[in-house]
Amino acid sequence: MTELVLSNVSRWYGNVVAVNDVSMTIRPGVTGLLGPNGAGKSTLIAMMSGFLEPSAGEVTLGGEAVWRHVAAYRQLGLVPEREVSFSYLTGRQFVQASAELHRLPDPRAATRHAVEEVDLLDAADRPISTYSKGMRQRVKLASALVHEPQVLLLDEPFNGVDPRQRLHLMELLTRMGEQGRTVLFSSHILEEVEHIARHVEVVVSGRHAASGDFGAIRRLMTDRPTHYTVRSSDDRALAAVLMRQPSVRSVALAAPGGTEEVQVEVTDMGEFARALPSLSRDAGITVRELVPTDESLESVFTYLVQS
Template sequence: MSELRIDGVSRWYGNVVAVNNITMTIGPGVTGLLGPNGAGKSTLIHLMSGFLAPSTGSVTLDGAKIWHNPEVYRKIGLVPEREALYDAMSGWKFIEANAALHGLPEPREAARRALETVEMTEAASRPVGTYSKGMKQRIKMASALVHDPSVLLLDEPFNGMDPRQRLQLMDLIRKIGAEGRTVLFSSHILEEVEQVASHIEVVVSGRHAASGDFRKIRRLMTDRPHRYAIRSSDDRALAAALIADGSCSGVQLDPKNGLQVQTVHFGQFSRMVPRLAASAGIRLFEVAPADESLGSVFAYLIES
């Protein structure tokens, strides 16, 4: 069992700070690295896989620094977001070449096991350039698993996959985590992460925003203040009723855009508004969230 440790790590490029003073520990099992696009997820994975040196702080695997340490690299498998494949090679030859580069004594046998693991043996004789996006993701997974690493790092592994391929890969990731290996995969979609990961780390704008199991993170996201835009047959009367009810933390009447309402208990609010409007003889034309972009959700986490 292996443990990745990121301790006070920052990484910058000139005046651009990609990650800022992040500390986290990734242990055995499946961990989801969650954050919006541009949050610093890929930079963190590159730091953990030894492709980048931290500007400050340290990145270690079982106490050994990762940067410029080939012995540690042998324990790590990486599935990058970018495709770095040789389209003219067959899937079989590509995986076998990776096995040989790792110095495995029987590269062909190692390639066979890896291809079987990702269910790519039937297509292994075809050139990689003929593969679909989902098949290329699986062949990248095979190349990461061919040397039987104790740590597996995956950068947005579900991108471009159809629903069936996504479910297959989710099952494989769960299986690898259940074997006691340390698995980290990044995503900007909470639903993907909570279906696979037992633990979630959230990064926003290069900073560590939250850490815990997916229930805790989901609770943080859903219990934040929510804003709604409401249009009705009588916005002024509805605003007065909402204020009198006391279930909203803020109500603003905009003659052009209707009501802007802020509430924390969004489930309770969504059930209460129709009843309140009906009792006052008011027709509701629209009740819509005004701040449900992923960016606004993550921004709330970083401010909490």
């Protein structure tokens, strides 16, 4: 199994610390790397890909150090955030140059396959200088995929990609993760991460803030109020019962779309979850639906950044 392991990794530039003592393991599947601008995401990806030496700590792939390890580079594919600088080349030439650098046995066939994977075949023979920002993103991805790496690292891969192509790339990354490849990507569009990467790594101010399933991370935040929507056989009676519970901060009746519901804010999610079944049963009320309304990745990320 191909695992990318960061062990107490730091990177500094003079007196500026970009990444501070980060340890994490990136396993097969799709992982989202989250953090505000300047959090150290790009620096982390550069060290994971072997393009930047850690000032302290080590990055390993399959137990071998990545820095200055040529064999490891053959298993890695990198899509950097920066723009392609060889804009005078056609998309096909750019991808084929990567195939030839990797000394693939049939660079032309590998190039065609990679270009087709990112849905850029129709524009493959146009100069990159004529490409839109989204097309440039896709040609970078094709270049990273041409040697079929086991590990793919993408820095803001959806920047400038139109909705149709964004969906195509999301499906491609999901499929690669399902095939057992290790895929890590950073994105500032949190909804995209939530749709394709259940596992997240969060960095804030160069430090590792959280790791794991985003729902599990959310459940660890017991000091933050949690919001639920509850629908039952008697919403008004249920609201009255809940208002007397110590774990409930506020209760409101609402009727979005004409359907009545109870909106509850709780301070202790575990206590509320344990108490609700017995409370409703004792009151003769049937709970039909219980839905957390603030468990989106955006909510989790905002809380972590503010903390």
